[in-house]
Amino acid sequence: MLFDKQCLAGKRVLITGGGTGIGKGLARHLAAHGAEVHIWGRRAQVLEDAAAEINAEVDAQRVHWQAVDIRKAEAVDAAVGEIWEKYGPLTGLINNAAANFIAPTKDLSPRGFEAITSTVMNGAFFTTHAVGRRWIANGLKGSIVSTLVTWIWTGSPFVVPSAMAKAAVNAMTMSLAVEWAKYGIRVNAVAPGPFPTDYAWKMLNPTDDSSVGATQADEVPAGRFGEISELGNLVLLLQSDGCDYITGETIAIDGAHHLAAPSTFAGLNKLSDEQWAHIKEQAKAASEQSKAQRTV
Numbered sequence: 001m002l003f004d005k006q007c008l009a010g011k012r013v014l015i016t017g018g019g020t021g022i023g024k025g026l027a028r029h030l031a032a033h034g035a036e037v038h039i040w041g042r043r044a045q046v047l048e049d050a051a052a053e054i055n056a057e058v059d060a061q062r063v064h065w066q067a068v069d070i071r072k073a074e075a076v077d078a079a080v081g082e083i084w085e086k087y088g089p090l091t092g093l094i095n096n097a098a099a100n101f102i103a104p105t106k107d108l109s110p111r112g113f114e115a116i117t118s119t120v121m122n123g124a125f126f127t128t129h130a131v132g133r134r135w136i137a138n139g140l141k142g143s144i145v146s147t148l149v150t151w152i153w154t155g156s157p158f159v160v161p162s163a164m165a166k167a168a169v170n171a172m173t174m175s176l177a178v179e180w181a182k183y184g185i186r187v188n189a190v191a192p193g194p195f196p197t198d199y200a201w202k203m204l205n206p207t208d209d210s211s212v213g214a215t216q217a218d219e220v221p222a223g224r225f226g227e228i229s230e231l232g233n234l235v236l237l238l239q240s241d242g243c244d245y246i247t248g249e250t251i252a253i254d255g256a257h258h259l260a261a262p263s264t265f266a267g268l269n270k271l272s273d274e275q276w277a278h279i280k281e282q283a284k285a286a287s288e289q290s291k292a293q294r295t296v
């Protein structure tokens with residue numbers, strides 16, 4: 001293990017979207033290094049199972065969960081208040097929850113645009129605001145890390161609402177780093193390259209036709225996908241007290257994918273309307289399955 005197993009003892013970190021994929025991996029990594037972790041999502045059973053699995057691994061009740069839809073500002077504020085009252089102040093926040101699917105922009109409906117942007121942009125703001133204003137009111141320092149994507153630098157066709165909303169969270173990162181530095185609140189972000197996770201790959205690569213640069217390992221200069229423990233180590237460093245002078249930064253962790261430029265969905269330009277209809281059908285079936293499990 002690169003870091004001491006107790007290096008995050010005394011830390012209390014909220015991870016939105018912490019019940020699956022990268023968020024769950026980060027919850028596991030931070031809990032394995034001594035942190036108390038709070039995970040959010042909209043499916044109670046998924047969260048309960050994730051918390052139980054990690055708690056069993058660390059042999060402690062270190063992961064707690066709440067079913068929260070981050071698009072609802074009041075619910076976000078109430079849930080953060082509940083953490084403060086029941087457990088104590090958070091020391092860190094990871095804005096990780098997201099929604100996304102590939103689609104030709106000309107065919108996007110306003111509701112499709114809103115489903116993605118309201119989650120990524122509004123959700124990250126509501127959560128940051130609910131946590132940050134409590135830190136400021138209580139005179140506490142804190143660390144915010146948002147999970148972005150390298151499209152904040154390159155843009156990407158076929159995922160325009162995601163690229164726009166992630167760029168907005170990048171702007172929030174730089175802006176609040178300046179506004180909140182005087183309170184000891186650090187605001188950073190990570191921009192992962194491809195780290196295959198179940199749900200993201202159902203949304204971003206649902207058919208054989210949709211296998212292009214952004215979701216492939218062969219064009220990553222490092223020659224492989226990212227591993228969640230690597231991302232975990234970076235986030236751990238940003239959540240620790242070891243590098244307090246880093247703020248306002250978005251750090252790419254992508255094996256140089258975006259510098260070599262195959263990191264977007266440009267390869268989807270070749271698809272026909274029929275192929276897109278099939279992609280939509282597959283991605284929507286995956287969404288419906290997960291929506292049937294939502295409890296909020």
Ligand SMILES: CCCCC/C=C/C(=O)SCCNC(=O)CCNC(=O)[C@H](O)C(C)(C)COP(=O)(O)OP(=O)(O)OC[C@H]1O[C@@H](n2cnc3c(N)ncnc32)[C@H](O)[C@@H]1OP(=O)(O)O
Nearest residue numbers: 098099100101103109111112115193194200214280283287
């Ligand atoms: C280099 C590699 C980079 C990889 C970067 C990864 C980035 C990611 O963010 S991956 C994250 C993937 N995870 C998720 O998306 C998890 C959350 N997802 C969901 O909640 C659903 O899948 C959702 C995105 C569809 C949103 O659900 P909800 O808010 O309940 O929205 P609705 O189902 O009501 O749909 C709203 C609207 O959107 C249209 N729509 C849904 N799916 C598609 C699709 N695949 N293609 C086109 N349009 C879609 C849907 O039809 C609705 O519009 P209207 O028909 O106009 O009502």
Ligand SMILES: NC(=O)C1=CN([C@@H]2O[C@H](COP(=O)(O)OP(=O)(O)OC[C@H]3O[C@@H](n4cnc5c(N)ncnc54)[C@H](OP(=O)(O)O)[C@@H]3O)[C@@H](O)[C@H]2O)C=CC1
Nearest residue numbers: 017020021022041042043069070097098194195197199200
């Ligand atoms: N995987 C990859 O290669 C990359 C991922 N990223 C980013 O990493 C993060 C995690 O993605 P990944 O793990 O792959 O995908 P997942 O789909 O597994 O994670 C998204 C999480 O967000 C939660 N979520 C979505 N909408 C809401 C909402 N309204 N309120 C609360 N929670 C919500 C989902 O849970 P539920 O649906 O139950 O609410 C889910 O747990 C995202 O920000 C993504 O953009 C960035 C670059 C690359």
